[in-house]
Amino acid sequence: MYSRRPRRSTEHGIALLSVLWVLLLLSALAEAATYVVRTNAIVTHRSLEVARAQAAADAAIVHTISQLSDEQVDRHPPTNGSGLSWEFEGFTATISVSNEAGRLDANTASSELLKLDNIVVTPHLAAATADTFEPTVKRMFDNMVRVTRGEAVPECDLVV
Numbered sequence: 124m125y126s127r128r129p130r131r132s133t134e135h136g137i138a139l140l141s142v143l144w145v146l147l148l149l150s151a152l153a154e155a156a157t158y159v160v161r162t163n164a165i166v167t168h169r170s171l172e173v174a175r176a177q178a179a180a181d182a183a184i185v186h187t188i189s190q191l192s193d194e195q196v197d198r199h200p201p202t203n204g205s206g207l208s209w210e211f212e213g214f215t216a217t218i219s220v221s222n223e224a225g226r227l228d229a230n231t232a233s234s235e236l237l238k239l240d241n242i243v244v245t246p247h248l249a250a251a252t253a254d255t256f257e258p259t260v261k262r263m264f265d266n267m268v269r270v271t272r273g274e275a276v277p278e279c280d281l282v283v
Contacts, residue, residue, distance in 0.1 A: 176214055184220050204220070207219070217242040262280060266280055
């Protein structure tokens with residue numbers, strides 16, 4: 124009878140290397156997916172915390188306004204700038220109310236007063252709302268460009 128001799132493979136384990144390579148790629152994809160899901164969960168949690176903190180700050184402002192609107196003056200918060208702690212939904216807000224009557228009006232102050240070294244003049248910040256901030260900054264930079272060109276600043280933007 125005729126006997127066959129076993130043939131020697133010329134592949135030398137290429138199938139095993141291919142399977143290991145595919146497993147490595149699948150492991151990397153699984154790790155990337157896990158990282159994306161975990162990062163998304165962290166970002167969502169932080170966004171929720173920011174929204175809760177914003178709601179607490181808004182609630183503190185509304186609470187302070189309601190106290191200031193109370194007809195009984197003894198219920199008003201102090202207007203000396205001292206901080207009052209107020210808690211809302213696990214967040215503690217420090218509220219400070221100050222009397223604007225004791226501050227200088229840069230529009231009516233004398234120029235000698237404004238030139239003192241210990242005086243800092245800042246723009247009026249109450250108008251810095253979300254809808255006015257961008258146009259205000261644009262006007263400020265436009266005025267800076269005007270000054271560098273030697274042009275006059277519009278009179279409505281001057282505070283003297």
